[in-house]
Amino acid sequence: MTSLGPRNRQNGGLQAERTALAWTRTSFAVLANGALLILRDFHSYAGLLRLAAAGLAVTVTLSTYLIGVRRQRTLGRRPLPQRITPGREVHLVGISVLVLIFTSALALTL
């Protein structure tokens, strides 16, 4: 059993990779929700709202995925940038998910 050598300890092993994959996985979870919304026909008024919610889901999926790609690039840089806290990204995705939940709930209760 060997422990991490200094080189690997310095670049944190697979931390960056796991983090980027977590963003990607999250984007797929959003996409799945969008797909569920358009499973039934959308010719009624409520159906149009569901379609709009699905469109929102696709937008959120794309932005989350792109954040993941950017994150991978940022975290792959050596030396690591001084400030890597993703405050803006976290707020963007957190609020988008909340808006998506509200829109979906509205579309389904109408």
Added chain:
Amino acid sequence: MAGDNDNGIGERKPDVVPESEPDYRFTLANERTFLAWQRTALGLLAAAVAVVQLVPELAIPGARHVLGVLLAVLATLTAGMGLRRWKQVDRAIRSDRPLPRQPAPAYLAVGLIVVGLLTLGLVISKAVTA
């Protein structure tokens, strides 16, 4: 002159803990935990959408919608909690304080138990009436 005065007041604040850039592994772990919360919320939302969109009418009319609303509320709380939690932890690791207590998983578990029992009740009532 007014600026000098403001600075003086700012420096005298006793409860300001000096913040510093934390070990990047803490930042990344916090980020992944936030994303796990969001995925949990999205899973609950998917369940809410599926129960309304796909499940046929249950024995009690409208029960589907009650279940869907319950799941959507749970999804909202989970997503909001994830965001709040990320902020709390970010502040804690910046000022090198211990992580704040976390009661949210317990609430989520209680919510899921309620949803589970409700579903079980509906399935049984459907089987009985059929």
